Amino acid sequence: MTEAGESALRGDLASLEVGTDLGLWEVAVREATATRLATGVGRSYTPDAPVTPALAGNLGIGYSFRILPRNILHSAQTIRIAGTVGVGDELHVRGRVARITRRGARAFVTITARVEVRDALVWWIESESYVPGLAAEHLDESTSGFPVASTGNETATDSWTPSRDQMRAFSGPGNFHSDPEIAHSFGYPRPVVQGMHVAARAIAAVPSVATPGRDLHMWFTGLTLEGETLTYSLRGDLDTAGAVVATGPDGDRRMLLTSHPTDETAS
Numbered sequence: 648m649t650e651a652g653e654s655a656l657r658g659d660l661a662s663l664e665v666g667t668d669l670g671l672w673e674v675a676v677r678e679a680t681a682t683r684l685a686t687g688v689g690r691s692y693t694p695d696a697p698v699t700p701a702l703a704g705n706l707g708i709g710y711s712f713r714i715l716p717r718n719i720l721h722s723a724q725t726i727r728i729a730g731t732v733g734v735g736d737e738l739h740v741r742g743r744v745a746r747i748t749r750r751g752a753r754a755f756v757t758i759t760a761r762v763e764v765r766d767a768l769v770w771w772i773e774s775e776s777y778v779p780g781l782a783a784e785h786l787d788e789s790t791s792g793f794p795v796a797s798t799g800n801e802t803a804t805d806s807w808t809p810s811r812d813q814m815r816a817f818s819g820p821g822n823f824h825s826d827p828e829i830a831h832s833f834g835y836p837r838p839v840v841q842g843m844h845v846a847a848r849a850i851a852a853v854p855s856v857a858t859p860g861r862d863l864h865m866w867f868t869g870l871t872l873e874g875e876t877l878t879y880s881l882r883g884d885l886d887t888a889g890a891v892v893a894t895g896p897d898g899d900r901r902m903l904l905t906s907h908p909t910d911e912t913a914s
Contacts, residue, residue, distance in 0.1 A: 663756065663781070665744050669713050672740040674706065681734050687817025687844060688851040689807070697731040700770065700857045701847035703762060704865070707774030708843070710740055711758050717822070718833055719776040721842040722755060724865040727909060730769035731859060739763045745773065747781075748789035754781035755789060804891070805852035805879040809840050814873060817844045837874065842867035845877065845902045849891040852879055856891060856906035869901040877901060 682692040684699050703726045711719065732738065742760025749755065756778050762770040811825065818824035818841045823833045830838045846865045850857045857863055871877060876896055883889040888907035895901050 663714060663744065663747055665747055667714065667744040669710060669742055669744070669758065669760070672706075672710055672713075674738040674740060676702075676732060676734055676736045676738060678734045683816045683819075684847065687813045688848045689813065690851055695733070697733055699847060699850055700726055700728050700732075700863070701843055701850055702732065703728075703770040703772050704774065704843035704846060706738070706740055706762060706770075707758065707760065707772045708776070710742065710760055711756070711774055711776055714744065714758075715756060715776060715778055716780070718780075719756075719778050720867075721774065722777050722867055723757075723773075723775040724843065724846070724863075724867075725771075725773040726857075726863045726865075727771040728769075728857060728859050728861050728863070729771065729909075730764070730767060732764060732769050736764045738769075742772075746775075746789075747786060749783035749786040750789050752783050754778050754783040754786055756781070801880045801882045801892070803878060804881045805848070806876060807848050807879070808876040809844065809848075809871070809873065811838070811873060814838055814840060814844065817841060817847065835870075835872065837872045840871040840873065840875075842902065845871060845893055846904055848877070849879055849893060849902070849904050853881055853885075853891055855885055856889065856904065860909050861906050862909050864905045866903045867901070868903065869895060869899055871895060871901050 676698055681698050684702060685692040704724045707724060708721055740760050740762050742758055745759040746757040755775050757773060757775040759773045761768055815825040823830040823835060823839055824841045825838055827838055877893045880892050882892060891904040892900060893902040
């Protein structure tokens with residue numbers, strides 16, 4: 648673990664600095680991982696099929712734990728899909744702290760990283776998290792806002808009520824996403840559905856949003872608790888730019904996922 652990570656575990660978040668190198672993280676993609684990710688969104692694992700790019704978002708959070716405490720809330724995620732990942736691949740993740748900003752009284756930390764297989768880029772990720780306990784008054788106000796959602800016809804595509812078994816499969820045991828006691832200790836009445844879990848279901852429902860050569864931008868705009876039903880709607884034209892919106896039982900937006908072809912000139 649890095650020195651910054653040890654400081655974060657001690658609660659010393661003041662040591663965080665923009666530009667901190669988080670080091671190399673090597674992750675082997677196993678069949679069990681691919682199976683859990685598929686089971687978590689109500690799908691069956693298909694041998695030889697590419698692993699869902701939602702894994703990239705989980706990597707972003709896992710990588711963030713090198714410097715941040717375990718009670719962070721994933722607030723936004725970008726994934727540039729440059730290739731495919733399969734079972735048996737060895738992923739090399741390397742990145743840094745890109746931004747430390749605030750929105751009002753809340754502090755947010757953003758990490759960026761390259762994910763490579765055999766020295767070739769497969770995913771570029773940017774993960775933003777709200778960090779409870781990190782003082783915000785001395786930070787610059789964030790200039791980023793919500794991605795521009797596509798306009799046009801909106802078509803309902805899916806409805807889903809995440810089960811405890813699915814939450815445990817996707818997020819693993821022993822955290823506030825799958826364990827009621829831990830959720831209670833963090834002040835939640837029930838386990839909280841992981842933001843990337845909400846996004847992974849959107850990708851499973853509309854696979855064309857997450858193919859190689861596309862950029863995904865996800866904003867997690869509201870908490871979803873175990874037992875709540877989400878409705879997914881597709882908006883816009885995926886040939887140019889489209890969006891998937893997830894709403895809760897009261898019609899409140901829980902997630903916005905935008906997808907558009909990668910602009911190579913911006914690389």
